[in-house]
Amino acid sequence: MATKASRSAARIMMAPAVILLLGWMLVPLIMTLWFSFRVYLPLRGGDQGWAGFDNYTRFVTSSAFWPSVQTTLIIVLGVLAITVIFGILIALLLDQPIWGQGVVRILVIAPFFVMPTVSALVWKNMFMDPVNGLFAHLWRFFGAEPVSWLSDASMGSIIMIVSWQWLPFATLILLTAVQSLDSEQLEAAEMDGAPFLKRFWFIVLPHLSRAITIVILIQTIFLLAIFAEIFVTTGGAFGTRTLSYLIFQRVLESQNVGLGSAGGVYAIILANIIAIFLMRIVGKNLD
Amino acid sequence: MGQIQLKQVTKSFGDVQVIPPLDLTIKDGEFTVFVGPSGCGKSTLLRLIAGLEDITSGHIEIDGTDATDLVPAKRGLAMVFQSYALYPHMSVRKNIAFPLRMAKMDQSEIDRRVNAAAEVLNLADYIDRKPGQLSGGQRQRVAIGRAIVREPSAFLFDEPLSNLDAALRVGMRMEISELHKKLATTMVYVTHDQVEAMTMADKIVVLQAGVIEQVGSPLELYRAPRNTFVAGFIGSPKMNLITGEEATKHNAATIGIRPEHIDVVQSDGMWQGTVGVAEHLGSDTFFHIHNTGLAETLTVRAIGDISLTHGDTIHLNPRMDELHRFDAGGLRIA
Ligand SMILES: Nc1ncnc2c1ncn2[C@@H]1O[C@H](COP(=O)(O)OP(=O)(O)OP(=O)(O)O)[C@@H](O)[C@H]1O
Ligand SMILES: [Mg+2]
Numbered sequence: 225m226a227t228k229a230s231r232s233a234a235r236i237m238m239a240p241a242v243i244l245l246l247g248w249m250l251v252p253l254i255m256t257l258w259f260s261f262r263v264y265l266p267l268r269g270g271d272q273g274w275a276g277f278d279n280y281t282r283f284v285t286s287s288a289f290w291p292s293v294q295t296t297l298i299i300v301l302g303v304l305a306i307t308v309i310f311g312i313l314i315a316l317l318l319d320q321p322i323w324g325q326g327v328v329r330i331l332v333i334a335p336f337f338v339m340p341t342v343s344a345l346v347w348k349n350m351f352m353d354p355v356n357g358l359f360a361h362l363w364r365f366f367g368a369e370p371v372s373w374l375s376d377a378s379m380g381s382i383i384m385i386v387s388w389q390w391l392p393f394a395t396l397i398l399l400t401a402v403q404s405l406d407s408e409q410l411e412a413a414e415m416d417g418a419p420f421l422k423r424f425w426f427i428v429l430p431h432l433s434r435a436i437t438i439v440i441l442i443q444t445i446f447l448l449a450i451f452a453e454i455f456v457t458t459g460g461a462f463g464t465r466t467l468s469y470l471i472f473q474r475v476l477e478s479q480n481v482g483l484g485s486a487g488g489v490y491a492i493i494l495a496n497i498i499a500i501f502l503m504r505i506v507g508k509n510l511d
Numbered sequence: 512m513g514q515i516q517l518k519q520v521t522k523s524f525g526d527v528q529v530i531p532p533l534d535l536t537i538k539d540g541e542f543t544v545f546v547g548p549s550g551c552g553k554s555t556l557l558r559l560i561a562g563l564e565d566i567t568s569g570h571i572e573i574d575g576t577d578a579t580d581l582v583p584a585k586r587g588l589a590m591v592f593q594s595y596a597l598y599p600h601m602s603v604r605k606n607i608a609f610p611l612r613m614a615k616m617d618q619s620e621i622d623r624r625v626n627a628a629a630e631v632l633n634l635a636d637y638i639d640r641k642p643g644q645l646s647g648g649q650r651q652r653v654a655i656g657r658a659i660v661r662e663p664s665a666f667l668f669d670e671p672l673s674n675l676d677a678a679l680r681v682g683m684r685m686e687i688s689e690l691h692k693k694l695a696t697t698m699v700y701v702t703h704d705q706v707e708a709m710t711m712a713d714k715i716v717v718l719q720a721g722v723i724e725q726v727g728s729p730l731e732l733y734r735a736p737r738n739t740f741v742a743g744f745i746g747s748p749k750m751n752l753i754t755g756e757e758a759t760k761h762n763a764a765t766i767g768i769r770p771e772h773i774d775v776v777q778s779d780g781m782w783q784g785t786v787g788v789a790e791h792l793g794s795d796t797f798f799h800i801h802n803t804g805l806a807e808t809l810t811v812r813a814i815g816d817i818s819l820t821h822g823d824t825i826h827l828n829p830r831m832d833e834l835h836r837f838d839a840g841g842l843r844i845a
Contacts, residue, residue: 406594406596408592408593408594408596409596409597409598409599411563411583411590411592411596412590412592412596412597412598412657413598413609414563414582414583414584415561415563415583415584415588415589415590415610416584416609416610416613416657416661417584417610417613417614418584418609418613419584422613426598426609427598430598430600431599431600433600
């Protein structure tokens with residue numbers, strides 16, 4: 225698009241799409257903002273006028289707020305750590321010439337195609353059930369007392385389930401990065417006297433830094449909003465109430481749209497703070 | 512020290528034997544060049560010496576000790592790759608210091624050696640840049656710098672100049688030759704460019720399909736090629752190989768005569784033909800001549816600018832004492 229004419233033509237032709245997307249984004253955002261300043265109780269009298277900043281102060285001062293922020297962050301960081309570390313390891317393994325490579329790769333990707341609700345239910349009922357779950361059988365086989373995963377190790381269990389879902393995504397992106405590494409660089413490092421771990425640390429890891437950045441950025445966006453996994457497993461009990469789950473409870477269980485909307489605005493702010501941090505820390509890898 | 516000895520070395524990839532049993536001795540301080548057509552196994556041979564590829568059978572000795580099962584780092588060799596293989600996220604200084612850091616050397620000693628290498632190779636101006644910000648020739652220098660700081664017993668080069676433009680290639684060729692004179696370290700150099708081979712080598716190893724066709728100094732190979740393959744491969748333009756009646760006259764299956772050993776005469780030459788293409792370089796003129804009754808085309812190099820052009824008849828006199836004779840198996844007849 226070099227000339228002035230072609231640039232303005234391009235603008236005109238892009239306008240409908242831009243306007244549509246902007247509307248798509250702005251309408252819910254503005255509605256959330258609007259409701260957050262209203263006393264709006266759908267089952268108890270509907271919209272009852274201005275609330276000022278009441279909803280905002282009530283949401284933060286509620287005893288559930290800070291724990292929910294903490295829970296959200298722990299889940300996000302836990303899942304990121306597990307998916308990145310294991311993603312790198314699996315990517316390195318998959319890069320080795322092994323028999324049946326194609327099939328193994330598809331198997332590794334498979335969890336990504338399972339819906340979150342379904343995978344959470346499968347984990348809850350088939351693996352983590354304290355009576356009939358696979359883990360319970362395994363524990364009993366070794367003579368141990370079965371663990372009631374979702375109540376006694378609730379956070380660990382949820383991090384586990386969510387990691388299982390996101391590991392394929394991380395692995396896939398990291399695998400393409402591993403494969404793009406010039407093998408002569410590794411050979412040069414080998415000749416330079418770097419043993420395997422040093423080659424990994426000084427050559428492979430820096431090469432992967434871009435891919436790791438992308439994995440972290442994309443996953444964070446989605447992980448801040450996980451919901452289905454918590455809804456079908458613990459229902460927010462046992463200290464697994466994340467910010468998004470808290471908002472859900474305020475709106476649907478307490479039927480307080482105003483309060484929930486204020487929570488939504490806090491969630492947006494939190495997401496932006498994290499995004500800015502991430503961009504600062506890892507975004508410089510993307511130049 | 513840097514003597515490398517290959518004893519009955521073979522290499523197979525799966526069922527395909529790329530290097531049949533091969534013996535070769537590279538003497539300490541020698542500049543050895545492997546030449547041969549593409550796919551003949553030059554890189555493979557170099558990688559076997561480096562230890563980047565396991566040999567299928569045979570032994571490799573470096574300075575008299577068996578290095579067959581030694582890992583690359585322990586062989587004391589440094590390699591310069593065709594793609595340079597610089598570490599893209601490290602500055603030039605860090606790239607060069609990397610092998611020293613891996614050897615857990617003192618920081619002061621590292622600095623001293625890196626600075627010395629930077630001096631020798633004129634890297635000082637861009638020592639803090641990343642490889643991505645360098646030109647091809649500069650990257651090549653950094654790669655060489657990374658090799659020399661280790662003070663290896665031998666350098667291995669795999670077509671280090673093939674990514675450079677012609678002018679730069681000539682310059683770098685000189686620099687590497689000078690480096691060899693200065694360091695007096697063994698160098699093994701792979702190329703398919705026979706001009707590089709002729710100008711740089713103390714000893715040329717001509718390979719074909721993994722087999723050593725001839726080993727010798729550039730002039731030995733030029734003067735007395737052991738067979739028709741070497742005869743055709745060494746020298747530019749290529750030697751004229753003539754079979755048939757003319758060869759029988761000289762009691763050979765094939766005779767060879769280099770383009771520079773055929774004189775152009777006004778008339779009554781031993782041979783004559785019509786000029787196909789005449790390449791006028793000013794200092795020399797190359798004629799590609801047809802209809803001689805000897806071979807498809809005959810190449811002749813005449814000194815100076817001779818004003819014969821396409822379609823002209825040309826008279827030629829080969830210098831009989833420069834004639835090479837080969838038997839039916841392609842081997843040289845003494
Ligand atoms: N990893 C490998 N697996 C199977 N065959 C290989 C492998 N590496 C090389 N070869 C084969 O070995 C032969 C020699 O290859 P090599 O790379 O040594 O050739 P080269 O002389 O360096 O050629 P070039 O001048 O094109 O670089 C080729 O026929 C090649 O196909
Ligand atoms: Mg090669």
